[in-house]
Amino acid sequence: MNRKQKRKLIAVMCLLVALSIAAGLILYALKQNINLFYTPTELLQATTTPKQTIRLGGYVKKGSIHYDASGTHVHFTVTDRTHDIDVSFDGVLPNLFREGQAVVTTGNLTAEKQFEAHEVLAKHDEKYMPRSLAKDLQKPIVR
Amino acid sequence: MLHWFNQHFISLKAFYATSSALLPWLITAFSLCFAYGLIAGLFFAPADYQQGDGFRIIYVHVPSAFTAMAIYAVMAVSGILTLVFRMKIAAICMSVSASIGAWFTFLALVTGAIWGKPMWGTWWIWDARLTSVLILLFLYFGFIALQSVIPDQQSRDRAGAIMAIVGVINLPIIHYSVIWWNTLHQGPTLSKLAAPSIAPDMLHPLLAMIAAFLFFYAVILLLRMRNQIVLREIKTQWVKEVMSHAS
Numbered sequence: 001m002n003r004k005q006k007r008k009l010i011a012v013m014c015l016l017v018a019l020s021i022a023a024g025l026i027l028y029a030l031k032q033n034i035n036l037f038y039t040p041t042e043l044l045q046a047t048t049t050p051k052q053t054i055r056l057g058g059y060v061k062k063g064s065i066h067y068d069a070s071g072t073h074v075h076f077t078v079t080d081r082t083h084d085i086d087v088s089f090d091g092v093l094p095n096l097f098r099e100g101q102a103v104v105t106t107g108n109l110t111a112e113k114q115f116e117a118h119e120v121l122a123k124h125d126e127k128y129m130p131r132s133l134a135k136d137l138q139k140p141i142v143r
Numbered sequence: 144m145l146h147w148f149n150q151h152f153i154s155l156k157a158f159y160a161t162s163s164a165l166l167p168w169l170i171t172a173f174s175l176c177f178a179y180g181l182i183a184g185l186f187f188a189p190a191d192y193q194q195g196d197g198f199r200i201i202y203v204h205v206p207s208a209f210t211a212m213a214i215y216a217v218m219a220v221s222g223i224l225t226l227v228f229r230m231k232i233a234a235i236c237m238s239v240s241a242s243i244g245a246w247f248t249f250l251a252l253v254t255g256a257i258w259g260k261p262m263w264g265t266w267w268i269w270d271a272r273l274t275s276v277l278i279l280l281f282l283y284f285g286f287i288a289l290q291s292v293i294p295d296q297q298s299r300d301r302a303g304a305i306m307a308i309v310g311v312i313n314l315p316i317i318h319y320s321v322i323w324w325n326t327l328h329q330g331p332t333l334s335k336l337a338a339p340s341i342a343p344d345m346l347h348p349l350l351a352m353i354a355a356f357l358f359f360y361a362v363i364l365l366l367r368m369r370n371q372i373v374l375r376e377i378k379t380q381w382v383k384e385v386m387s388h389a390s
Contacts, residue, residue, distance in 0.1 A: 009227045012223055012226060012308060016308065019309060020312060031324070035325050036325055036327055092264075093264070094261070094264030095264075096193060104268075104327050121263045124193070124262055125329055126329045126330045126332040128340070128342060129341070130189030130342055131190060133192070133342060135192075
């Protein structure tokens with residue numbers, strides 16, 4: 001490698017370092033805007049107005065899903081295992097919606113810890129396994 | 144060492160000969176991986192406990208996304224070689240890779256949307272992962288546009304190289320987007336250093352498909368690079384000889 005090439009290589013490396021720092025600072029400053037949703041804890045701390053449209057994300061609490069007599073209106077509780085928020089929703093739920101599943105809902109707060117959603121999306125986890133294995137995992141261990 | 148590289152890979156004439164020898168092997172490797180991955184993935188892998196058979200789109204979605212990012216990494220490295228060492232072969236590799244990468248990015252976005260509608264409940268959401276992959280697609284488009292408006296070969300190579308290097312900053316952002324921010328897109332299944340969170344029966348076809356997509360890229364890349372080499376060296380004696388043998 002001659003001197004000219006070495007100088008250029010250093011310049012390219014400096015460019016990359018400068019870019020990473022710039023990108024890092026921008027992304028850090030925009031952190032709250034890049035996050036897709038509030039967790040229940042964040043939402044309780046945030047200053048939002050009742051009519052403001054926001055996204056709330058978390059896990060559907062076990063045993064909290066209740067359907068109305070009409071069958072389309074559903075109530076459930078979204079939790080981050082520290083705080084709970086009750087969500088009511090009128091519409092079609094996605095395939096993966098179930099107890100214990102992570103969801104992202106869009107809507108607005110109607111009262112303290114009461115959320116009216118107009119959209120419910122299911123968040124999939126990164127686990128993939130066959131049904132037989134999933135069934136085995138739920139069985140009590142026989143000694 | 145450098146001399147050996149020059150004799151087999153760096154000089155355009157040598158690369159043309161080496162790629163002729165490599166192509167049959169790459170095509171064989173692609174066919175084997177693709178056949179195994181496709182058949183095992185579609186027929187032998189068990190259905191997922193939550194998604195049923197719908198999870199099988201993973202065998203196209205993940206390899207396309209992986210290849211799309213790998214191609215951009217290849218372009219950035221080629222960009223550095225072009226800028227610092229004025230390596231012609233690197234400049235050719237960089238400029239012919241862009242449209243292949245754009246197609247794989249497009250495929251990743253489309254298969255993701257098709258999966259997202261039934262599973263998540265939406266085709267598209269502006270979360271950090273989806274948006275950063277869309278930016279990758281725009282980077283590819285930008286690179287192609289930039290190169291197509293500069294008439295002079297050398298300035299075209301250099302401008303493209305700078306763009307490829309600058310855009311590489313997006314790759315770690317795509318990868319870590321699901322970790323740094325909360326998103327609708329799930330976290331990584333494979334890239335963790337720990338054991339992957341996917342059953343082995345489902346994992347093996349996936350790895351085969353990733354390898355198949357990479358081999359496919361290598362085959363298309365070599366074919367397109369050979370084209371470019373002939374175009375750039377059309378006036379030299381060796382190309383005339385190769386062409387006269389071919390006809």
